[in-house]
Amino acid sequence: xxxxxxxxxxxxxxxxxxxxxxxxxxxxxxxxxxxxxxxxxxxxxxxxxxxxxxxxxxxxxxxxxxxxxxxxxxxxxxxxxxxxxxxxxxxxxxxxxxxxxxxxxxxxxxxxxxxxxxxxxxxxxxxxxxxxxxxxxxxxxxxxxxxxxxxxxxxxxxxxxxxxxxxxxxxxxxxxxxxxxxxxxxxxxxxxxxxxxxxxxxxxxxxxxxxxxxxxxxxxxxxxxxxxxxxxxxxxxxxxxxxxxxxxxxxxxxxxxxxxxxxxxxxxxxxxxxxxxxxxxxxxxxxxxxxxxxxxxxxxxxxxxxxxxxxxxxxxxxxxxxxxxxxxxxxxxxxxxxxxxxxxxxxxxxxxxxxxxxxxxxxxxxxxxxxxxxxxxxxxxxxxxxxxxxxxxxxxxxxxxxxxxxxxxxxxxxxxxxxxxxxxxxxxxxxxxxxxxxx
Amino acid sequence: xxxxxxxxxxxxxxxxxxxxxxxxxxxxxxxxxxxxxxxxxxxxxxxxxxxxxxxxxxxxxxxxxxxxxxxxxxxxxxxxxxxxxxxxxxxxxxxxxxxxxxxxxxxxxxxxxxxxxxxxxxxxxxxxxxxxxxxxxxxxxxxxxxxxxxxxxxxxxxxxxxxxxxxxxxxxxxxxxxxxxxxxxxxxxxxxxxxxxxxxxxxxxxxxxxxxxxxxxxxxxxxxxxxxxxxxxxxxxxxxxxxxxxxxxxxxxxxxxxxxxxxxxx
Numbered sequence: 105x106x107x108x109x110x111x112x113x114x115x116x117x118x119x120x121x122x123x124x125x126x127x128x129x130x131x132x133x134x135x136x137x138x139x140x141x142x143x144x145x146x147x148x149x150x151x152x153x154x155x156x157x158x159x160x161x162x163x164x165x166x167x168x169x170x171x172x173x174x175x176x177x178x179x180x181x182x183x184x185x186x187x188x189x190x191x192x193x194x195x196x197x198x199x200x201x202x203x204x205x206x207x208x209x210x211x212x213x214x215x216x217x218x219x220x221x222x223x224x225x226x227x228x229x230x231x232x233x234x235x236x237x238x239x240x241x242x243x244x245x246x247x248x249x250x251x252x253x254x255x256x257x258x259x260x261x262x263x264x265x266x267x268x269x270x271x272x273x274x275x276x277x278x279x280x281x282x283x284x285x286x287x288x289x290x291x292x293x294x295x296x297x298x299x300x301x302x303x304x305x306x307x308x309x310x311x312x313x314x315x316x317x318x319x320x321x322x323x324x325x326x327x328x329x330x331x332x333x334x335x336x337x338x339x340x341x342x343x344x345x346x347x348x349x350x351x352x353x354x355x356x357x358x359x360x361x362x363x364x365x366x367x368x369x370x371x372x373x374x375x376x377x378x379x380x381x382x383x384x385x386x387x388x389x390x391x392x393x394x395x396x397x398x399x400x401x402x403x404x405x406x407x408x409x410x411x412x413x414x415x416x417x418x419x420x421x422x423x424x425x426x427x428x429x430x431x432x433x434x435x436x437x438x439x440x441x442x443x444x445x446x447x448x449x450x451x452x453x454x455x456x457x458x459x460x461x462x463x464x465x466x467x468x469x470x471x472x473x474x475x476x477x478x479x480x481x482x483x484x485x486x487x488x489x490x491x492x493x494x495x496x497x498x499x500x501x502x503x504x505x506x507x508x509x510x511x512x513x514x515x516x517x518x519x520x521x522x523x524x525x526x527x528x529x530x531x532x533x534x535x536x537x538x539x540x541x542x543x
Numbered sequence: 544x545x546x547x548x549x550x551x552x553x554x555x556x557x558x559x560x561x562x563x564x565x566x567x568x569x570x571x572x573x574x575x576x577x578x579x580x581x582x583x584x585x586x587x588x589x590x591x592x593x594x595x596x597x598x599x600x601x602x603x604x605x606x607x608x609x610x611x612x613x614x615x616x617x618x619x620x621x622x623x624x625x626x627x628x629x630x631x632x633x634x635x636x637x638x639x640x641x642x643x644x645x646x647x648x649x650x651x652x653x654x655x656x657x658x659x660x661x662x663x664x665x666x667x668x669x670x671x672x673x674x675x676x677x678x679x680x681x682x683x684x685x686x687x688x689x690x691x692x693x694x695x696x697x698x699x700x701x702x703x704x705x706x707x708x709x710x711x712x713x714x715x716x717x718x719x720x721x722x723x724x725x726x727x728x729x730x731x732x733x734x735x736x737x738x739x740x741x742x743x744x745x746x747x748x749x750x751x752x753x754x755x756x757x758x759x760x761x762x763x764x765x766x767x768x769x770x771x772x773x774x775x776x777x778x779x780x781x782x783x784x785x786x787x788x789x790x791x792x793x794x795x796x797x798x799x800x801x802x803x804x805x806x807x808x809x
Contacts, residue, residue, distance in 0.1 A: 115586055116586075117586045117587070117589065117590040117592075118586075118587065118588065118589070118590060119587070120560050120587060121555075121560060122555060122586075143557075144556070144557040144607045144608045144611070144662060145662060146557055146607070146636075146637070146638040146666075147638065147641060150641075151637065151638070151640045151641065155780060156777070156780065159780065159784075162750060162784070163637060163784070166559050166561075166636075166637050166682065166785065167559060168559050168560065168561075169558075169559040169560040169561020169562065169563075169564045169683060170560055170561075170564060172559075172561070213564075213567065217567065217588065218587075218588075221590075227589055227590040227591040228588055228589030228590060228591070229588070229589075230577050230582070230588070230589065231589075247567075247568070251568060259741045259742070259744075259745050260683075260738070260741055261568060262561040262564060262565065262568070262683040263561060263682065263683055263752075265741055265742050265745060265747070266745045266747075268747075273742075273745045273746050273747040274745040274746045274747075
């Protein structure tokens with residue numbers, strides 16, 4: 105007689121958005137390990153059609169309240185490609201400074217408030233042991249610091265209003281930008297302390313994704329610019345961003361309102377996010393972050409997915425170091441801080457590095473500047489196939505032990521693994537074109 | 544020891560997460576709140592879920608699936624006070640653009656299998672499905688206003704949230720009017736205050752994140768912009784964003800969708 109065990113977590117907690125976990129074990133073998141996304145689709149790609157291209161960054165920001173800047177940056181640069189315009193270096197620096205703000209606040213949210221409790225056997229950041237009060241304090245400070253950058257440059261922390269195709273609506277004045285310096289310097293200390301804390305965590309054994317995809321750049325740790333890099337195969341593959349659809353394909357699965365992705369070359373799942381970025385761009389880290397990465401004793405990409413928390417810690421340091429350098433040299437860009445937008449038909453694509461991984465956008469516009477087609481491929485949907493692959497690995501390994509762990513312990517391990525990807529489920533979802541199935 | 548603190552629950556429907564993030568963005572204040580309030584149900588922040596009932600429920604997101612309708616009714620029963628937060632919860636969000644049904648294949652082929660998530664043809668506000676005690680506007684909501692609403696409900700008083708327009712906020716800050724000085728079509732005169740008039744301060748139009756103010760004379764405002772040379776389709780898109788399904792914006796979008804000469808004036 106078959107023995108069937110099921111593990112079901114209806115609502116994953118300490119993740120952004122709504123997802124669940126479903127595992128089915130038959131005769132001690134894993135039959136199903138699903139990271140189920142049930143967040144209702146919002147059909148953004150459809151509702152962008154017919155909108156003026158200048159409205160796009162305000163609309164795509166609403167895909168995600170945690171990483172609106174990522175959506176704005178990918179949208180703006182993809183649309184600038186479509187129009188054949190290139191913004192001046194001063195605008196690029198300001199965009200990078202804004203993106204640093206989002207990386208800092210998003211990473212601090214995940215590291216300190218959502219992920220750290222897993223390693224301290226706590227159910228939330230509010231119940232961390234008293235000796236971690238300083239760690240929480242640093243997390244709150246860093247989160248506020250990231251928000252401060254977003255407010256000064258973007259006008260507000262969630263859904264910034266100052267970002268435009270072609271630049272910014274208004275360039276921030278020098279006094280406001282320079283005033284960030286002292287808090288950034290305090291933040292750098294807080295980031296180093298935080299990294300030291302998370303580096304001491306005991307990391308349970310976890311799979312390490314074999315294939316990794318991120319941007320790679322010779323000039324800087326990539327946020328807004330670079331080429332694609334795919335590693336973990338016979339050799340490192342590098343290609344222009346526009347070739348993304350030649351390397352990764354999206355497909356639909358039953359259990360998710362978000363599409364999954366796999367590499368076209370060998371049909372393997374892949375990882376995007378901090379561990380992938382770090383492994384491809386160690387040399388481009390600013391000094392302090394690079395020393396921290398090298399001094400961590402970890403052979404990047406780490407052999408454990410859980411150590412993504414350390415990669416996030418290093419990236420917070422990098423983002424603050426980058427921000428300090430930009431702030432020190434800041435001179436207000438010439439006014440207006442926004443290029444005139446020509447009206448011409450065309451198409452363009454771009455990818456930037458959202459805190460949780462590569463975010464690809466493609467747009468087609470008509471000669472009146474209205475969107476006629478949009479494709480958005482967010483990092484969490486790209487990571488989904490990899491998450492399920494890792495779940496399968498963990499469960500198979502645990503069940504092979506002479507004394508297989510309890511359901512509660514298996515559940516905990518699976519949840520911790522999913523959280524280590526920092527899934528952004530609101531982002532992942534709202535793109536699916538539903539099709540008839542099973543009729 | 545029995546915990547006598549008031550109990551808070553936070554829920555999410557179709558949305559971007561940005562409004563509940565504002566609760567975590569209260570930074571230092573969140574710990575003050577956590578001391579005085581038991582955060583009993585908040586999936587994004589904690590794993591333990593304390594059973595209801597709750598004193599205050601904050602709801603983010605719009606109702607867009609059949610399951611949502613059942614879930615919000617259960618939530619209503621669990622919460623003594625229910626507060627809808629943000630444009631999705633108070634007006635259906637940007638995903639309510641599908642309510643017009645202009646795109647017939649928008650929802651083509653919703654999954655037949657019950658395991659699959661099915662989707663309603665509409666995205667609507669929480670208040671369209673259950674009685675609510677307060678609506679806090681904004682896309683996203685303002686953290687300061689959220690704190691005021693929480694404090695008010697915990698103290699048993701009405702929240703003190705100004706209901707005037709963004710236009711008033713501009714005047715208070717002495718921001719030069721972008722509509723008058725630069726001929727920009729700005730929704731500030733008809734949009735609910737709360738953001739601090741940040742868009743005109745950045746030299747751009749208000750695009751209605753906080754939804755219509757009370758009262759809002761849309762026809763008069765868009766008529767003025769049309770006479771100044773603004774394009775009718777552009778004005779239509781301006782009112783059709785995050786609060787498109789709020790009645791005042793919705794009616795104006797419908798009116799602007801008609802060609803100007805076929806319009807019936809009453």
